Amino acid sequence: MLHRLIKKKRYLFTALAGAAAVLIAAVYFAAGGNAVKVEKATVEYRDVKDTYTEEGTVSFGDSYQIISEVSGAVKELAVRENDLVQKGDLLYRIDDSAYIYLKSQAENALESYRAKREQSRFGQLMTAAPTEYLASLSQELAAARAAMQTAATAYEAARSLYAAGDIARVEFEKISAEYKNASARYEQTKARSDESTRYLEELKNKGMTEEELNRQFYDSESRQLDAMISDQETTIAHLEEEISKCEVHSDRDGRITEFPVSSLSGVQQGQVTAVLQATEDAGAETDVLTTIAPYLYPGAPAEGRISLRGADEVYPFVVTDIYDFAAKGVSALGLDEYRVHIRAVLPENADPAVREQLLKREGYGVDLTFTLFEGKHVLTVPSGAVFSQNGGDYVFAIEDKRAVRRQVRILHRAAGEIVLDEEKSEVHDGDTVINRVDSEGIYEGARIK
Numbered sequence: 001m002l003h004r005l006i007k008k009k010r011y012l013f014t015a016l017a018g019a020a021a022v023l024i025a026a027v028y029f030a031a032g033g034n035a036v037k038v039e040k041a042t043v044e045y046r047d048v049k050d051t052y053t054e055e056g057t058v059s060f061g062d063s064y065q066i067i068s069e070v071s072g073a074v075k076e077l078a079v080r081e082n083d084l085v086q087k088g089d090l091l092y093r094i095d096d097s098a099y100i101y102l103k104s105q106a107e108n109a110l111e112s113y114r115a116k117r118e119q120s121r122f123g124q125l126m127t128a129a130p131t132e133y134l135a136s137l138s139q140e141l142a143a144a145r146a147a148m149q150t151a152a153t154a155y156e157a158a159r160s161l162y163a164a165g166d167i168a169r170v171e172f173e174k175i176s177a178e179y180k181n182a183s184a185r186y187e188q189t190k191a192r193s194d195e196s197t198r199y200l201e202e203l204k205n206k207g208m209t210e211e212e213l214n215r216q217f218y219d220s221e222s223r224q225l226d227a228m229i230s231d232q233e234t235t236i237a238h239l240e241e242e243i244s245k246c247e248v249h250s251d252r253d254g255r256i257t258e259f260p261v262s263s264l265s266g267v268q269q270g271q272v273t274a275v276l277q278a279t280e281d282a283g284a285e286t287d288v289l290t291t292i293a294p295y296l297y298p299g300a301p302a303e304g305r306i307s308l309r310g311a312d313e314v315y316p317f318v319v320t321d322i323y324d325f326a327a328k329g330v331s332a333l334g335l336d337e338y339r340v341h342i343r344a345v346l347p348e349n350a351d352p353a354v355r356e357q358l359l360k361r362e363g364y365g366v367d368l369t370f371t372l373f374e375g376k377h378v379l380t381v382p383s384g385a386v387f388s389q390n391g392g393d394y395v396f397a398i399e400d401k402r403a404v405r406r407q408v409r410i411l412h413r414a415a416g417e418i419v420l421d422e423e424k425s426e427v428h429d430g431d432t433v434i435n436r437v438d439s440e441g442i443y444e445g446a447r448i449k
Contacts, residue, residue, distance in 0.1 A: 047376050052369070061282070
């Protein structure tokens with residue numbers, strides 16, 4: 001009897017224990033006992049500005065050679081090496097006396113030809129005989145030949161004296177110009193005489209009357225004189241241009257980095273007289289990773305910061321040049337990397353004081369910060385909440401304590417957060433998502449603790 005009672009109590013205890021286990025299990029699962037513990041995040045609107053900073057160097061762009069377009073003695077220096085100049089500033093002057101003398105000679109010849117043209121017209125009215133004109137022209141030719149011979153003798157003597165260093169270059173060039181001018185005057189007079197004689201013979205052979213002969217002859221002479229006048233006018237215009245080139249001005253803002261003309265007594269046409277580094281494109285250069293280059297474009301804003309003792313200097317820049325190729329390099333960790341060269345300059349409306357300050361920092365190191373993305377009140381989610389799958393981007397939203405996959409469209413990946421295209425994403429402001437989707441046990445429909 002006692003044995004049966006003990007056995008009955010044992011069965012009752014076992015049953016109660018089993019019921020308790022079932023009850024505990026039910027409570028456990030109802031409370032999420034098999035749920036995955038995750039970190040939550042919220043989809044929300046934020047102001048986002050993503051930047052990238054790289055070390056660079058302040059630079060003024062390309063250098064330009066200033067080449068003399070005329071020859072002559074150096075008359076005046078208006079600047080010195082390392083000076084800052086502005087477009088239009090006088091750099092130096094070349095002695096223009098030889099060109100002025102040649103111009104004066106050409107002007108005298110021009111007046112002479114104009115007078116002869118009037119004389120020819122008057123002679124035509126007076127019906128003077130062509131033979132008389134030819135006689136006068138022959139005398140003029142003889143005088144021109146004598147003048148040329150005299151000038152040639154003086155030129156040969158001056159050349160010897162100049163080679164020996166007994167006369168100045170300016171004096172030699174003046175004598176040389178006189179010889180060239182006398183030679184040109186002789187050749188022109190000889191051409192007129194030969195052409196007039198030939199033309200007169202042609203007209204006589206045609207059997208023309210004296211009246212017809214006079215008219216044809218003077219018409220021809222008038223055309224010759226018109227051509228000579230035109231030639232002298234062209235010569236004068238050319239000399240005036242040469243005289244203007246004796247004053248050399250800067251054609252851009254810049255710094256004189258080399259000034260060889262300062263040590264010369266005279267220059268030759270085609271000689272380099274100065275080197276100017278342009279400052280109108282004052283800015284900075286750097287190399288950025290190929291992963292950053294696609295975010296940049298001409299006109300993109302940038303900020304330059306030069307660290308000095310006391311206070312940093314900050315400059316506004318805009319990107320102007322992005323090279324089309326990448327150069328291979330080695331990172332600080334010894335790994336291969338590819339970088340693209342970037343140039344940024346001060347904007348055209350930059351404060352003149354800021355520009356003047358930067359012009360003193362050529363070659364300084366500068367930290368260039370580029371704005372890769374800037375958005376106001378844009379939809380964002382932490383970077384750790386987004387994962388890629390089958391060519392798309394997704395997040396796990398938490399709905400009814402379960403993980404629900406939602407597709408998103410990414411506008412920009414910033415450090416620590418991702419900007420979403422609100423219209424093409426399946427999440428909205430205020431939605432709760434799983435922040436670390438790489439945690440184990442997260443899948444579509446997983447229970448979330």
